Amino acid sequence: MIDFTPPRETLALAAKVRRFVAEEIVPYERDPRLTQHGPTDDLRREMVARARAAGLLTLQAPARFGGMEFSHLDQAVIFEAAGWSTLGPVAMNCAAPDEGNMFILGKIASEEQQERWLRPVIEGRERSVFAMTEPDGAGSDPAQLKTEAVFDGTHYTINGLKWLITGVNGAKTWIIMAKLLPHDFGNDGPTLFLCDGDTPGIEIERVMNSMDRNYVEGHGVVRFRDLKLPASALVGEAGAAFRYAQMRLAPARMTHCMRWLGAATRAHVIALDHARRRTAFGKPLIEHQGVSFMLADNEMALQAARLAIWHTCWLMDRGVKGRHESSMAKASVSEALFAVADRCVQILGGIGVTDETVVEMIWRDMRPFRLYDGPTEVHKYAIGRTLNHKGTGMTALFEDAA
Incomplete structure (x- = not known):
């Protein structure tokens, strides 16, 4: 049977979300902290505090992290309501790239990695980035990935250039996609790594000017110069990115x-x-x-x-x-x-x-x-x-x- 009626409780929550966004977040659209490069992290934190107080922060999170763990269909109704303002998803911590990063880390990260890197993002205390896109490599065709990782059995060393990486300034949780070169210790190929944004070897060259300004801290150009990460930085399986x-x-x-x-x-x-x-x-x-x-x-x-x-x-x-x-x-x-x-x-x-x-x-x-x-x-x-x-x-x- 095809039924286009969302559950009553979902509609009630969507109405609450819409009221919250309209009454408490829409006024921030005139805030000077909404800059050409998107909301500043200070503005994000202030809006997140309002969502937390309203009981509307990171509703999509897994139940084990205190979220409601929506079905995709419930999520559609709630996220549409949040999108009434382009700042609504930022306030409720369901905006890109954090929402997608939370999803993937919840699926493939180890329990230890989730506690260190995922929980702070779910709680709205930190932000995350997904570093894949490259000026002359990975984009709509990720198979052109040029950033390389070398493994010596103990540490990974990553070198490469990324751009259009959203939210790089001040983000703590970094997911980096690099091409792991052949080595003697296991699989190679496109691989995901986790690290802190202030790890030596991460150089934020600049924030790009773009026509959109709804992503926190805009889109950056990042160079990895001999970024050295421990073996524990591997997310999931090598070669499975x-x-x-x-x-x-x-x-x-x-x-x-x-x-x-x-x-x-x-x-x-x-x-x-x-x-x-x-x-x-x-x-x-x-x-x-x-x-x-x-x-x-x-x-x-x-x-x-x-x-x-x-x-x-x-x-x-x-x-x-x-x-x-x-x-x-x-x-x-x-x-x-x-x-x-x-x-x-x-x-x-x-x-x-x-x-x-x-x-x-x-x-x-x-x-x-x-x-x-x-x-x-x-x-x-x-x-x-x-x-x-x-x-x-x-x-x-x-x-x-x-």
């Missing part, structure tokens, strides 16, 4: 979609209110066909995006890996929600390109969503490959039923 990244990808794609759905919905509400109040040529804007059509397109896009997210989450809750479905959802939702934000700017007219409303900030922050966790074109390529080998999902569904 791509497999672990795949484990993280589908859920992370969906949480991006959930949060941005909330932001796009807010932009739509602002544009709708403006269209009802603003007049032109003798009547409200919403009574002009051109504007009403844009609002109708928004409403349809938001509904379709929500259903794509919920369907993929429903599958993952039933044990399906959801790579194909999450690729379809990420590609379609990111394109649709950016179009929603763009139409909202158009409906608002002159004020739409100013900071008189939050729509301009949502538009800028949302544009990179079409790139993060895989650009649309990479997802379409993956979808096409699946079609070539397996056919469409609905075809397989009917064949299974037959």
Whole structure:
């Protein structure tokens, strides 16, 4: 049976989250600590304290760490509510990259590693980074990984250059992906390592200027220069980084979609209110066909995006890996929600390109969503490959039923 009604307790919690974000976090959108490079860590800590006091901090965490350990579908409803402000997920500690890093460390890190590196992030006391992307190497094609690790049987030595690494300034928990070179002590290949952000050998060269400013401390360029780590820094198995990244990808794609759905919905509400109040040529804007059509397109896009997210989450809750479905959802939702934000700017007219409303900030922050966790074109390529080998999902569904 297909039932699109979320549990009553989930809806009640989502309403509480929405009120909290609207009343306590939205005012921070005018805070000078929301800089070109995103919220400062000081601003993050202040907002986290508010979420902690409201009982809304890191709700998605595993139960053993005091969280509610949501199903994917429950998470979709709650994260959409948190996304009403682009600062909402930061306050509630469910923003990227921390949310995805918490997920993967909860799956593959040892108990000792989880206590040292994961618990402080879950509790909102520290931040984390995932250092994979490189200027001339790993990106949408992680197989081009160039950062190298050498193992001498006791220590790993890592050298390489990374960029677009979110939140590097002040982050404590670092997950580093490097290509472990062949050695005499075990497996080699792409591998994940854990270390502290102030470990000698980590050089933060600069913070990049980018069009979005919703990620804490922005995106950095980092050089690893003879970074020396003990054998205990290995996370999971050597050579298994791509497999672990795949484990993280589908859920992370969906949480991006959930949060941005909330932001796009807010932009739509602002544009709708403006269209009802603003007049032109003798009547409200919403009574002009051109504007009403844009609002109708928004409403349809938001509904379709929500259903794509919920369907993929429903599958993952039933044990399906959801790579194909999450690729379809990420590609379609990111394109649709950016179009929603763009139409909202158009409906608002002159004020739409100013900071008189939050729509301009949502538009800028949302544009990179079409790139993060895989650009649309990479997802379409993956979808096409699946079609070539397996056919469409609905075809397989009917064949299974037959």
